[in-house]
Amino acid sequence: DARVTQTPRDKVTEMGQEVTMRCQPILGHNTVFWYRQTMKQGLELLAYFRNRAPLDDSGMPKDRFSAEMPDATLATLKIQPSEPRDSAVYFCASGLGGTSGIDEQFFGPGTRLTVL
């Protein structure tokens, strides 16, 4: 049963610390998305990749957030330094990424980040 995995599932840290979240997309998927979900803002797209290349990271605060795909099996989202307003659930999703736009996204279980 192929699924997207995310680690850690929960992270509590103090303001100013670096946070790294990891995502393993489903094998064979070539698009990866990072979302942030909060009660106030709902589901926000932070960045997405196709064939490991960033296509759009306009939703991400550039000064503290960075997203990379070191290889096809790993995507990372890093926050440095973290702030209390970054507290949220961060989701990774992957998909087949065809140009038609009909493919679904498969979501991971999320990383719940709390910044004190």
Add this chain to the structure above:
Amino acid sequence: AQSVTQLGSHVSVSEGALVLLRCNYSSSVPPYLFWYVQYPNQGLQLLLKYTTGATLVKGINGFEAEFKKSETSFHLTKPSAHMSDAAEYFCAVNSGGYNKLIFGAGTRLAVHP
């Protein structure tokens, strides 16, 4: 540009009653439309999608949605609600290729006995 509006952030129904969750979209190209469900403490999962062809689409767990181009709507229905349907539901429209989606704000469905 594409956008999605979900009418009603919270919907409450009795067990066994009809579920109707509303979604309207805006798209400059023929849309592909999706409904996702999020159960507590989980990621989103696909309920159903409309791409082309039949405008009434059936999904998992007894849900269905009808694409109405004239009304720019894609409302989600289920004839009889079950307690296990309590969740948050998101409508989404494709935004260009590479399966990037624009999500609505979500509707939280409560089912009471």
